[in-house]
Amino acid sequence: MPEPIRVAAVGDVHLADDLRGRYAPLLDGISAEADALLVAGDLTQHGTLDEAKAFADEFGAADVPVLTVLGNHDYHSGKERDIAQLLEERGMTVLEGTSTTIETKAGRLGVAGIKGFCLGFSGRCAADFGEPEMKAFTGHGIETADVLRRALDDLAGEEPDVTVALSHFAPVDGTLLGEPKEIWPFLGNYRLGEAIDESGVDLAVHGHAHAGREKGLTPAGVPVRNVAQPVIQAAFRVYDVVPRRSA
């Protein structure tokens, strides 16, 4: 039986002072369950530095590498760079169009991450057409997928045994079921899914859709997991990902 790489994940924890003490006791000793902890954005409620400190205090209790992307809430106060810097200073990795690898007992885990952005899904999405404002909105959604694709290409050069794509916005609509369809274009971006399908990804993890469901697939069959805390209703979920070479 091949040894899996154990990937713990949660998203949308929306930390503020009123949630201090909720996560740290549950993350202490997480190494018994997982090799790394991925956090899929919306680390804070209002995007303030004080809330980022609360997040760092809570998630700093994890005794495995903590890898995050930011979410829309983390951008709200215009402090996203300061938040990322604070988390990096606290030993966490913040991915934004970047990737990293972690050596585990079962092999090398590679994670490429990006916040992502709105766009919608094939046949029902914003189009790069018309007013400058519409082009800017659409263009940013397209660009964010291109950046993820480049990060995954760079990661492939590291030859990880397991590759995970981490985002805040959803790369597929299958994990949005339960959310009103009218807002799906603001919850995800099908081009993120295309980038994932082109890049040998073993697992895609996202958040943002609190009323969605946990499990979905990309068009090419890559497992997608919505780990927003209101969806998984736990401090984290663990995905035991079997390396390709041993599958």
Add this chain to the structure above:
Amino acid sequence: MNEQLARDLECAIATDPRTHELGIHLEVRGDHLVVCGEVATEKRRAMVLDVIREHDTGLDIADHIVLSAEPGPGGPGHERIVPPTSS
């Protein structure tokens, strides 16, 4: 009129710096303003209701807000993921 009131209040709850809650939904039912959605703590529920009361709608507030399930002790759920053989 009622529909517009509900949407305006949803917008207020999403943008008010005390709340920034994007998942709250309101409906007017007779003399009641029904407030649905999910928040993480009792404090955040109270803040949402405060923002609504400040708008003085004259309606009775029916608080149907659900608190997120608090993660508790016990082993996490594990799922085994095996890569597709075709890739």
